[in-house]
Amino acid sequence: MDRRVVVESALALLGPGPTNCALMVNRVSFGVLRAPKGVLLVPKTIRFSVSIEKDLIDAFDDLCSRRGWTNRSEAVRDAIRRQLVEQEWEAGEEVVGIVTLLYDHHAAGLDKQLTEIQHEALGIVISTTHVHIDERNCLECIAVRGEARQIEELAHGMIGLKGVKHGELVGTSTGKKIH
Numbered sequence: 001m002d003r004r005v006v007v008e009s010a011l012a013l014l015g016p017g018p019t020n021c022a023l024m025v026n027r028v029s030f031g032v033l034r035a036p037k038g039v040l041l042v043p044k045t046i047r048f049s050v051s052i053e054k055d056l057i058d059a060f061d062d063l064c065s066r067r068g069w070t071n072r073s074e075a076v077r078d079a080i081r082r083q084l085v086e087q088e089w090e091a092g093e094e095v096v097g098i099v100t101l102l103y104d105h106h107a108a109g110l111d112k113q114l115t116e117i118q119h120e121a122l123g124i125v126i127s128t129t130h131v132h133i134d135e136r137n138c139l140e141c142i143a144v145r146g147e148a149r150q151i152e153e154l155a156h157g158m159i160g161l162k163g164v165k166h167g168e169l170v171g172t173s174t175g176k177k178i179h
């Protein structure tokens with residue numbers, strides 16, 4: 001692509017100043033920006049069009065409205081990020097998450113087991129918050145960081161213990177690869 005076309009396209013996307021550009025550009029006379037020789041401008045935001053069936057976009061708009069997304073763009077960005085985070089987990093990368101455990105602290109030995117498991121996973125467990133829900137039930141929220149399969153093994157090892165009434169692993173990302 002001709003560099004002038006690239007520059008003008010970037011300008012159209014980025015507005016009047018060079019501050020949003022991924023690469024610094026030179027401002028010259030007549031309000032036209034020109035990239036240094038050999039440097040291609042890389043806009044941070046790309047606009048693209050998508051062909052989609054009416055029924056599907058109607059359902060999507062309805063979802064956006066119910067979930068509180070302010071516009072389709074933000075909803076699409078969130079959907080893309082969700083896929084990227086899932087891919088990080090499937091690829092076994094370093095990820096973060098939260099394990100929630102609702103359990104009966106009267107269950108024999110359960111408190112001790114949970115404490116021991118977390119002590120043995122010191123490199124993975126970042127922090128633990130314990131809430132006494134009532135005289136019998138406890139909620140534990142354990143923040144974890146590490147290789148995806150190690151986290152899943154740790155989480156399922158605790159969730160599967162006798163006396164744990166309900167447990168979930170909520171996975172997210174370190175954020176290094178998504179924006």
Ligand code: NI
Binds near residue numbers: 105130131132138139
């Ligand atoms: Ni408790």
